[in-house]
Amino acid sequence: MKQKQIFHISFISCFLAVICLPWMIELGGWEDQEVLDNRELARKPEIGVRNFNEKWEKYYSDHYGLRNDLIAWGGFLKSQLLFSSPKPEIVIFGKGGWLFYNAKGDRIYDSYSNANTISPEEGEKVYEDYLWKIKRCEELNNAKFYKITWPNKHTVYKPLWSWKMKRQPVEDHSKRQQFMLLFNNKRSTNYIDLTEHLWKYKSQAQVYRKYDTHWNQLGAFYAYQYVAEKIFYKEQAMILDSFDLVYKDQYSGDLVKLMGLKEMLSPEKEPFLNFKGKLDTTITQYDFNGIAVDDFYNNTLKNKVLLIFGDSYIHRIQWLFLFHFHRVIFVKTGFNEEIIEKFKPDVVFEAKVERYL
Numbered sequence: 340m341k342q343k344q345i346f347h348i349s350f351i352s353c354f355l356a357v358i359c360l361p362w363m364i365e366l367g368g369w370e371d372q373e374v375l376d377n378r379e380l381a382r383k384p385e386i387g388v389r390n391f392n393e394k395w396e397k398y399y400s401d402h403y404g405l406r407n408d409l410i411a412w413g414g415f416l417k418s419q420l421l422f423s424s425p426k427p428e429i430v431i432f433g434k435g436g437w438l439f440y441n442a443k444g445d446r447i448y449d450s451y452s453n454a455n456t457i458s459p460e461e462g463e464k465v466y467e468d469y470l471w472k473i474k475r476c477e478e479l480n481n482a483k484f485y486k487i488t489w490p491n492k493h494t495v496y497k498p499l500w501s502w503k504m505k506r507q508p509v510e511d512h513s514k515r516q517q518f519m520l521l522f523n524n525k526r527s528t529n530y531i532d533l534t535e536h537l538w539k540y541k542s543q544a545q546v547y548r549k550y551d552t553h554w555n556q557l558g559a560f561y562a563y564q565y566v567a568e569k570i571f572y573k574e575q576a577m578i579l580d581s582f583d584l585v586y587k588d589q590y591s592g593d594l595v596k597l598m599g600l601k602e603m604l605s606p607e608k609e610p611f612l613n614f615k616g617k618l619d620t621t622i623t624q625y626d627f628n629g630i631a632v633d634d635f636y637n638n639t640l641k642n643k644v645l646l647i648f649g650d651s652y653i654h655r656i657q658w659l660f661l662f663h664f665h666r667v668i669f670v671k672t673g674f675n676e677e678i679i680e681k682f683k684p685d686v687v688f689e690a691k692v693e694r695y696l
Contacts, residue, residue, distance in 0.1 A: 430594045433499040436605070438594040439492065440552045441504075450694035451493040453510035462521045469522075472674055472689065473529060479676060480683045482646075483529075487566065487690040488515060489554070489652045490534040492547045494693060515693045534693075536565045549607040551592030557584075557610045559655035567663065570686065577662050582612040620661060627681065633657065633669040640665040646684035648674050652692050 424430045424438075431441040440447045449455040457465070469486055476484040493500070494515065515534065522530035537546055537558060546558030554562070560579065567576035589609040590602035621636040635657055645664040647653055653669045660667045668682055674689050 425598050425600075430598050431501060431504060433496070433501050433504065435499060436603075437496065437499045437549050438551075438592070438598075439500070439504065440594060440597075446694045447491065447493070448507075450491060450514065450696075451504070452507035453513050455514050456510050456512065457514060457517055462517060465518070466521060466525060466527075469527070469530070472687075475676060476679065476687050479679045480685075482679070482684050482687050483570070484687045484689070485529050485531060485566075485570065487531045487688055488518065488533065488696065489562065489690065489692045490515065490532075490537060491693040492552060492554075494534055495537050495541055495547055513693075514696050518696060531566055531569055533562050533565060537561060544610070545608075548589070548592055548609065550589065550595045550603060552594060553652055554655065555609055556612050556655055559652075560612060560659065563656050563659040566688075567660075571663065575663065577659065581616065582614055585611045585613060587611060618661065620658070627670070627678065630670055630672050630675075630678070635661055635667045635669075637661040637665055637667075643686070644668065644682060644684040645686045645688065646670070646679065646682050647688040647690055648672060648678075649688065649690040650692055650695060653690065 424432055427441065429440070429442045431439050433439050439451075442448065446455070472486070473484045476482040493504075494513070515532065518530075519532050519534075537554075540546055540558075540561045544557050545555065546561060547554045560582075564576045564578075586608040588606035590604075590606045591600075595601070595603055619638040621638060623634045623636075625632055625634070633654075640661075643664045644666045645660050645668070647657065647667070647669045649669060650671065653671075657667055657669050664686075666682075668684070670678055672678075679687065
């Protein structure tokens with residue numbers, strides 16, 4: 340057989356192998372079932388259903404062999420070599436490799452572009468709702484109510500915005516700033532905004548995660564200190580020297596996964612706090628009327644219950660309030676009178692990240 344023929348046969352064989360490999364992996368069930376792009380994949384349609392061809396095409400596009408590897412490789416090359424997001428409609432690159440959430444469907448885009456500002460009439464309704472919640476907490480269990488705003492990562496790290504992000508704002512002021520002005524003018528002592536406090540500390544240490552939408556443990560600690568100083572006497576807040584500060588390499592975060600990647604090439608140093616003393620705690624998780632509850636106990640304290648209505652930012656801060664409360668309950672939902680009656684708290688937080696105002 341001539342050398343040219345051998346080359347042609349080898350080339351065709353390799354081509355067929357490459358074409359058939361994804362199908363063989365799919366048929367053999369060897370494909371990694373992890374969903375990298377953070378969505379529900381198309382389900383296999385039944386034969387004879389309406390629009391079968393279209394549904395089958397979507398199903399096959401979501402389940403062909405090596406799909407996850409190809410998504411990860413393509414996204415990795417684009418993000419690591421070009422510093423460009425594979426999914427800019429969800430995640431966008433800022434300066435220094437920082438990632439920012441950019442999804443229009445989850446209110447973050449309208450929040451950082453100042454497209455969600457409110458009218459004076461809407462502001463008055465916000466304040467009336469705030470007063471009603473203070474009153475209801477007092478009536479239900481003589482509880483103290485506080486409304487708390489955690490700033491967006493975008494707000495704290497605005498100097499790291501990309502040129503594209505800087506072009507988005509449609510107003511000079513944000514909804515959060517409107518809330519601050521509203522509650523300051525009303526001299527409201529039960530409204531707490533953490534923005535300026537975290538601005539102060541970000542020059543000393545990184546307070547939000549580079550590859551994630553949330554703050555890190557240091558950011559959560561500084562936020563805890565500020566809130567504790569507002570609701571207790573200043574000397575009662577824990578100080579940073581009471582903890583060992585340990586840094587660990589983190590290559591991933593929720594924003595990395597939203598881009599369809601498993602990890603980034605270079606790590607960020609994420610801080611973790613370990614209390615130097617002894618904190619005897621019990622943690623339970625359960626459902627109450629279909630709502631997830633994280634129930635933390637300090638077994639050495641026998642009084643005071645804190646109930647927090649909030650979002651995922653609470654996960655890194657909840658345990659810190661155990662230095663002041665026997666029980667700290669986090670419910671990922673809005674203000675709920677039935678839950679207040681159930682747990683009979685002494686203090687109630689309604690704590691939301693800025694984009695959910």
